[in-house]
Amino acid sequence: MNLESSYVDLYMANMDLLREGVSDIINKHRSDAIESFNLLGIPTKKVEKYKYTNLAERFAEDFEKYFTPKHEAVDLPSLFTCDVPDFDTYKVYILNGFYYGDKKLLEENGVVFGSLAEASFKYLELFEKYYNTLADNQTEGVTALNTAFAQDGVFIYAPKSATLNKPIQIINFLLSEEDTFVQTRNLFVFEENSNVRVIICDHTLSAKRFLTNAVTEVYVAPEANIELVRMQNEHNLSTHVTSDYVQQNEKSVFISNTITLHGGMVRNNINVVLNGEYCENHTYGLFLSDKIQHVDNYANIDHAVPNCVSNELFKGVLDDKSTGAFNGGIMVRRDAQKTQAYQASNNLLLTGEARVYAKPQLEIYADDVKCSHGATVGQLDAEALFYMQSRGIGKRKAQLLQLYGFAYDVVQKVGIEALRESVAELVRKRLRGELARCENCSINCG
Amino acid sequence: MEEQDKILHEVTSGEYKFGFVTNIETETIPKGLHEDVVRLISAKKEEPEWLLEFRLKAFRHWQTMTMPTWSHLDISEIDYQDIIYYAAPKQKKSLNSIDDVDPELKETFDKLGIPLDEQKVLAGVSGYAVDAVMDSVSVKTTFRDTLAEKGIIFCSFSEAVKDYPELVKQYMGSVVPYADNFFAALNSAVFGDGSFCYIPKGVRCPMELSTYFRINALNTGQFERTLIVADEGSYVSYLEGCTAPMRDENQLHAAIVEIIVMKDAEVKYSTVQNWYPGDKNGKGGVYNFVTKRGICKGDRAKLSWTQVETGSAITWKYPSTILKGDDSYGEFYSVALTNNHQQADTGTKMIHIGRNTKSRIVSKGISARFSNNSYRGLVKVLKGAVNARNFSQCDSLLLGDECGAHTFPYLEVENQTAAVEHEATTSKIGEDQLFYCNQRGLSTEDAVGLIVNGYAREVINKLPMEFAVEAQKLLQISLEGGVG
Numbered sequence: 001m002n003l004e005s006s007y008v009d010l011y012m013a014n015m016d017l018l019r020e021g022v023s024d025i026i027n028k029h030r031s032d033a034i035e036s037f038n039l040l041g042i043p044t045k046k047v048e049k050y051k052y053t054n055l056a057e058r059f060a061e062d063f064e065k066y067f068t069p070k071h072e073a074v075d076l077p078s079l080f081t082c083d084v085p086d087f088d089t090y091k092v093y094i095l096n097g098f099y100y101g102d103k104k105l106l107e108e109n110g111v112v113f114g115s116l117a118e119a120s121f122k123y124l125e126l127f128e129k130y131y132n133t134l135a136d137n138q139t140e141g142v143t144a145l146n147t148a149f150a151q152d153g154v155f156i157y158a159p160k161s162a163t164l165n166k167p168i169q170i171i172n173f174l175l176s177e178e179d180t181f182v183q184t185r186n187l188f189v190f191e192e193n194s195n196v197r198v199i200i201c202d203h204t205l206s207a208k209r210f211l212t213n214a215v216t217e218v219y220v221a222p223e224a225n226i227e228l229v230r231m232q233n234e235h236n237l238s239t240h241v242t243s244d245y246v247q248q249n250e251k252s253v254f255i256s257n258t259i260t261l262h263g264g265m266v267r268n269n270i271n272v273v274l275n276g277e278y279c280e281n282h283t284y285g286l287f288l289s290d291k292i293q294h295v296d297n298y299a300n301i302d303h304a305v306p307n308c309v310s311n312e313l314f315k316g317v318l319d320d321k322s323t324g325a326f327n328g329g330i331m332v333r334r335d336a337q338k339t340q341a342y343q344a345s346n347n348l349l350l351t352g353e354a355r356v357y358a359k360p361q362l363e364i365y366a367d368d369v370k371c372s373h374g375a376t377v378g379q380l381d382a383e384a385l386f387y388m389q390s391r392g393i394g395k396r397k398a399q400l401l402q403l404y405g406f407a408y409d410v411v412q413k414v415g416i417e418a419l420r421e422s423v424a425e426l427v428r429k430r431l432r433g434e435l436a437r438c439e440n441c442s443i444n445c446g
Numbered sequence: 447m448e449e450q451d452k453i454l455h456e457v458t459s460g461e462y463k464f465g466f467v468t469n470i471e472t473e474t475i476p477k478g479l480h481e482d483v484v485r486l487i488s489a490k491k492e493e494p495e496w497l498l499e500f501r502l503k504a505f506r507h508w509q510t511m512t513m514p515t516w517s518h519l520d521i522s523e524i525d526y527q528d529i530i531y532y533a534a535p536k537q538k539k540s541l542n543s544i545d546d547v548d549p550e551l552k553e554t555f556d557k558l559g560i561p562l563d564e565q566k567v568l569a570g571v572s573g574y575a576v577d578a579v580m581d582s583v584s585v586k587t588t589f590r591d592t593l594a595e596k597g598i599i600f601c602s603f604s605e606a607v608k609d610y611p612e613l614v615k616q617y618m619g620s621v622v623p624y625a626d627n628f629f630a631a632l633n634s635a636v637f638g639d640g641s642f643c644y645i646p647k648g649v650r651c652p653m654e655l656s657t658y659f660r661i662n663a664l665n666t667g668q669f670e671r672t673l674i675v676a677d678e679g680s681y682v683s684y685l686e687g688c689t690a691p692m693r694d695e696n697q698l699h700a701a702i703v704e705i706i707v708m709k710d711a712e713v714k715y716s717t718v719q720n721w722y723p724g725d726k727n728g729k730g731g732v733y734n735f736v737t738k739r740g741i742c743k744g745d746r747a748k749l750s751w752t753q754v755e756t757g758s759a760i761t762w763k764y765p766s767t768i769l770k771g772d773d774s775y776g777e778f779y780s781v782a783l784t785n786n787h788q789q790a791d792t793g794t795k796m797i798h799i800g801r802n803t804k805s806r807i808v809s810k811g812i813s814a815r816f817s818n819n820s821y822r823g824l825v826k827v828l829k830g831a832v833n834a835r836n837f838s839q840c841d842s843l844l845l846g847d848e849c850g851a852h853t854f855p856y857l858e859v860e861n862q863t864a865a866v867e868h869e870a871t872t873s874k875i876g877e878d879q880l881f882y883c884n885q886r887g888l889s890t891e892d893a894v895g896l897i898v899n900g901y902a903r904e905v906i907n908k909l910p911m912e913f914a915v916e917a918q919k920l921l922q923i924s925l926e927g928g929v930g
Contacts, residue, residue, distance in 0.1 A: 048516065337847070349862035352829070358857040360868070363518075367844035367874040374869040377827075377859040 003060050004041045008034060010065065011148055017067035018151060023120040025127040026150060033137050033147035040141035052325035052357045053267050053296040055142065058239045063181035063211050067151065069098035076100055076173060087418060089169035089199065096174060097182040097212075098152045105155075111164050111196065112157045116185055119155035126157060130189050134217040134245035136271065143243050146215040150185035153214070158194035158224075167197035167416055174212070174238065175205040186216040190224040197416050201231045202240060202263075210238040215245070222250040222276060227415045230268075231423070232260040236291055243269040250276030257414050259423060260287035260295050261430045270299040274308040285314040286410035288430050289322035289354075300329035301343075303336040306366075312343040315410050317403060317431070318354035328360040328373065336366045343373035348380065348406060403431050462722055462757075465692030468554040472581065472663045474533040479526050481505060484635050487532050491604050491638075494611060504624035504634030511628045517791045518820045518852055519760055521733070522696065529698060531636045533581040533663035551580065558689060560658045562586050575653055577602055577641040579670055580660045584639045589653065599644040600655055603671050606642035613644055617675055621704040621739045621768070629700040630737040633669045637702070640670035645680035645711070654683050654910050659701075661690035661721070661732065667698040674704070676711040678744065683714040685913055689757070690722040694730045696759060697722075701736045709744025709771065716909050717765075718917050720757035728787025728816070731759025738765035742774035742800075750777040751794065752908045754917040759788060764822065766795035769803035769831075776805040779905040783921060784817030784849070793823035793840075793854075798831035798864070807838035810902050813849035820852040827864040834861060840870040843901055845894075 011018070011034050019027045042059040043050040076093050092113060093100040099115035105122065106114050112123075120127050137144040154170050174182065190196055204210060220226050234240055240263055248254050258268050272281055287295040301310045316324040326345040347356045358375040380402050388398035407427050414420040475486055484505045488498040513524070535551060555562050555578055562578060575589035577600065584602030593600050599610060606614050624634035641657040661668045676682055690697060699721060707713050715738075724731025734757070740749045751765040761784075767776030778794040796805035805825065813819040821840045842851035853870045875897050883893035899906075902921060906914050 334848070347859075349859065349864070352862050354862060355860040356857075357859070358855075358868075360853075360855060360870075362842075362853040362870060362872055363850070364842070364844070364852060364872050365850040367847045367849070369844075369872060369874075371872040372870060373853065374867070375855065375857055376868070377857055377864060377866040379862050379865070 003056060004038050007145060008038050014067045018149060022117045022151060023124065023127065025124060025131055026120050029132045030148050033144045036137050037141055037144035037148055040139065040144055042141050042145070049298060049327065051359070052323070053265070053294065055241065055267065058211060058265060061209070061211070062179065063209070064176070064178040065181045066096065069095070069152070074175065087422060089167045092154055092168060092170045094154065094170060094172045094184060096176060096180060097184045099154070109164055110159050110162045112155070113168055114155060116153040116155040116187060117151060123155070123157065126189060127187070130217065130219050131187055132217070134219065134247050135215055135243070136245065140243065140269070142213055142241055143215050146183050146185060146213050146243070149183045150215070151183070153185040153187070155186070156188040156196070156198065158190045158196050160191045161193045162191070163195040164197070167199055169199045169201065172200065172202045172212070173205055174203070174210040174234065176208055176210070177206070179209040180211070182210060182212045184212065184214040186214070188216065188218045190218070190220050190226050192221045193223040194221070195225045197227045199229045199231065199416070199419065202234050204234045204238050207235065207237065210234070212238070212240045214241065215243045218244065218246040220246065220248045220252045220254050222252060225253045227255045228257070229414055229416065229419065230258040232258070232263050232266060234263045236262065236264040236293060238263060239265040241267045241269070244271065246270070246272040248272065248274050248276065248279045248281060251278045252276065253280045255282040255413070255415055256284065257410070258285040258297065259410070259427075260289070261426065263293060263295065265294045267296045268298065270297070271302070272300070272310070273302045273304055274310065275304055277305050277307045279308040281308070281310040282413065283310070283312045284410050284413045286407055286427070287316045287324060288407070288427065289316070289324055290319035291322060292320070293322040294324070295322070296325040296327065298327040300331065301341065303330070303332045303339045303341060306335065306337045306339065308336070309340045310342070313410060313413070314345045315406065316347045316356065317350065317407065318347065318356055319350045321351070321353045323355045325357040326359065326375070330362050330371060330373070332364040332366050332369055332371065334365040337368040339366060339369040339371065341369070341371045345375040346406070347377045348403070349377065350379070400431055404428055407431070462692060464558060464689035464720065465722055466557070467691040468550060468662050470548065470550045470662070471536045472533050473536050474530050474663060474666065477528055477530050477665065479529070479531060479636065483531055487636055487638070490532060493607060496615065497607060500619070500624065501635050504631050507625050508628070508631035508635055511631060513628050517762055518818065518854070519762060519789050519791050521760060524698060524733070528665070530663065530666040531669070532638060533666040534583040535580050535662070554580070554660070555658070558658070558660065560687070562588060575600055575655050577657045578660070579639050579641070579657060581638065581663045581666055581668065584641070593651070596649050596652065597646040598649060598651055599642065601642055603640035603642050603673065606673070610642070610644070613675065614642065614673065617673055617704065617706055621706060621741050622702050622737050627737060629735045630702055633671065633700050633702045633737070637669045637671045640701070641672045643674045643682065643684065645676045645682045647677045648679040650680065651682040654685055656685035656687065659686070659688040661697055661699065664693065665695070667700065670701045672701070672703040674713060674715070675706045676708060676713045678708045679710040681712045683910055684716070685910060686715070686717045687720070689720050690732050692722050692725070692730065696731060696733050698733045699736070703736070703738040703765070705740030705749060707740060707742045707744070707747040707749050710746050711744070712748040713740065714750045714752070715740070715765070716913055717753040718913055718920060719753065719755045719761070720920055723757050723786065723788050724759040726786050728759070731788070732757065734758035734761045734763065736763040738763060739768070740766070741768040742771050742776060745771040745773055745800070747771045747774045750908070752779045752905065753781070754905070754909070754920065755780065755782040755790060755792060756920045761790040761792050764793050764795055766797070767805065768797045768799065769805060770799045772800040773802045774800055775803070778807045778809070779908045780809045781812070781902045781905045781921070782809070782819055783812040784819045785814045786816060788817045790818070791820040791822055793821045795824040796826070796836060798827040798834040798836070801830070801832045802834070803831055804835045807836070807840070808904055809840040810905055811840070811842040811851055812845065812898065812901070813842065813851050814845040816848050818850040818852070820854060821870070822854040824856040824858065825866055825868070826858045827861050827866060829860045831861050832863050834864040836866045838868040840868070841901070842870070842872040843898070844872065844874045
């Protein structure tokens with residue numbers, strides 16, 4: 001039996017379980033999505049967008065799939081101590097794709113956040129208006145799969161002019177006794193002039209193989225100012241696919257920063273549509289890979305209207321036998337005049353066996369634009385090393401200094417100040433090899 | 447602003463000057479493609495058995511393939527059964543002197559500015575040897591004797607098959623195998639004529655060698671092969687030019703160019719491509735789907751591609767270099783200009799295999815009116831390519847708000863000592879630049895010309911003198927009215 005039909009059969013067999021616990025607004029999209037998935041399938045390397053990452057191989061592996069939350073007797077907050085010290089946030093816990101905690105929806109300063117499933121009953125109108133409107137079920141097989149199976153995740157709603165006094169921190173835990181397949185679905189709606197920071201952290205707490213297929217829809221209303229930081233720190237047996245769909249409207253600012261510290265196979269899809277004039281978009285990413293990890297970042301910025309600015313920067317440090325890929329796209333549509341779009345990918349190879357693939361692309365249909373892109377692949381600067389060594393800095397230290405400097409270009413773009421220094425510290429720890437793959441895990445599964 | 451638009455419009459509305467048809471008796475075979483056609487072509491060319499076998503193998507493979515669709519091009523469906531695969535201008539059997547060439551043909555090439563008469567060329571300042579190919583046959587190769595004195599073989603592909611079968615057998619298909627891609631397979635099955643060139647060890651070719659391709663007959667496709675072998679320590683500069691009559695239907699041109707560069711040798715391959723681009727409404731024009739690839743086989747070999755692409759309704763080609771020898775060097779310089787409804791998806795591939803290999807890519811795209819111009823390139827550094835170095839620069843210039851410019855670079859690096867850089871910019875002609883020129887007394891029209899010219903200069907400068915002049919003229923015609 002082929003891969004697609006095995007998922008379709010799984011869907012058919014569990015239809016009732018899937019429909020339980022969420023409102024019809026989520027359920028009504030399922031059948032179209034599974035049909036679309038059946039046509040699209042899981043992308044192989046033959047699909048141009050996935051040229052360097054074979055997801056089909058991973059999705060074909062044997063994972064346990066749960067359709068009712070299996071909350072084992074664990075106390076997550078006590079089990080987990082964040083790598084970022086003294087970091088004060090509103091925490092939302094997600095365990096194996098399901099909301100964890102008694103109070104399903106929280107409200108602070110008018111901003112609502114919590115379980116997607118719960119919210120789908122309470123905020124019918126919002127779901128009607130936004131749910132599954134941005135996600136691309138027509139060309140992305142993994143997104144269609146998520147839409148068909150979506151059961152829970154995080155919902156955030158910031159009303160007009162709401163400002164939150166603390167960032168929202170979403171912590172995705174993977175903890176299971178079996179190899180597990182997890183699908184999370186997030187919906188973030190930021191109304192006019194709202195101002196919210198969101199941090200999404202991914203952690204694995206048990207040494208099992210995990211496959212995460214997450215879809216996040218982000219609607220950014222006019223003049224909203226939003227920042228999204230992803231900290232990915234999963235062990236090397238995990239596979240993580242994220243698909244973000246962002247729509248920005250007039251004069252909004254959206255900054256995203258994806259920092260991949262660890263992870264077996266990571267594929268981040270970031271799709272941004274600039275839908276209103278005078279938007280500003282910043283999409284940054286940093287990955288530090290070693291062993292046989294594979295990190296692939298895909299970022300597509302679609303300039304649909306004039307007068308927007310976008311800026312993409314992705315950096316990677318590749319050690320051991322790891323592989324990295326960058327797929328960048330800038331689309332400037334006809335009439336999107338006065339667009340400014342920049343895109344850069346820089347990669348450092350530390351060993352002879354690491355490999356990197358970069359594909360920065362521009363597609364431009366308007367003439368009065370300023371667009372540029374650049375990509376480099378190189379190694380540590382021998383002259384700089386020599387310079388430092390000649391001044392008494394040990395070779396290892398000199399190498400690390402260069403690596404910090406390289407990574408800091410992205411780290412410094414983290415807008416949340418308290419987080420920025422901590423991220424810098426995490427990156428330093430990571431580069432020194434001191435960062436725990438997963439907190440409280442004694443098994444070195446790397 | 448309006449005036450500027452008007453000038454840009456004038457600049458971009460040039461006419462094609464080589465669209466005439468030569469009224470010459472042509473021998474053609476019926477339309478269609480099947481195994482018998484392949485056999486017929488082979489028989490017409492009196493080919494040996496091994497070549498027929500090669501053609502048939504390629505044809506059988508081609509039948510299993512489908513046309514690729516990954517390009518950023520809008521190609522109307524091609525009916526491969528509606529093409530004539532062999533057309534030859536009728537002329538006397540053997541050519542001993544220029545007087546034997548059909549006057550009609552001679553006139554055609556004179557009109558195109560291609561001298562088939564050696565005497566005339568010698569009277570000029572500098573000469574270059576030409577292999578003139580019309581439709582499926584080579585009409586005349588000049589200066590063969592002069593070149594033969596140095597041991598250089600320069601002749602039509604058909605003659606090479608007869609006279610130097612060992613060389614052809616050894617190298618044909620060694621860089622572009624028949625199964626390489628859809629159009630390479632098609633070409634390998636039905637190729638007509640082309641040029642063959644062999645430069646022996648240590649010889650520096652005393653003149654520019656050149657092939658001129660001309661499509662003349664109606665409903666034909668042109669499928670020629672060029673094979674260049676530069677033996678150790680040799681040097682040759684090779685030029686290719688092409689034109690076609692104006693016709694309402696699309697004509698297919700699917701050629702193969704293979705270049706083998708041995709140790710310490712250097713080959714410069716320049717193309718000024720000016721196939722008929724179709725009319726202003728996008729009707730007609732040549733589909734230029736070409737496979738060009740060279741290999742730097744020995745250490746310190748050098749291969750340089752330069753192309754000026756102004757013609758063709760659709761250009762789809764990636765002249766590539768395999769850098770196999772240590773310290774070998776590959777270059778790619780390109781200007782691609784698309785106007786009206788033209789489309790181009792062109793670029794290069796640099797495959798670094800040997801140690802200390804270097805490559806440099808400079809691509810300049812110019813799009814006007816409704817055209818779409820894409821750069822697509824691959825830089826691949828394999829595991830053993832220690833200290834590989836690449837620099838790519840791909841700029842796009844947009845003249846008008848209805849055209850498109852796209853960049854699709856692929857960087858694949860598997861060696862840590864490699865340094866690979868790619869950069870690209872896209873913009874229109876800066877108003878400040880125009881203002882600067884205007885302020886100094888240049889009309890906007892002259893200023894546009896000056897800027898476009900300067901923009902393409904880095905590439906044009908790489909062309910041999912005669913071609914540089916022609917290329918500049920071509921840019922001028924293609925952007926009629928502005929470039930001076």
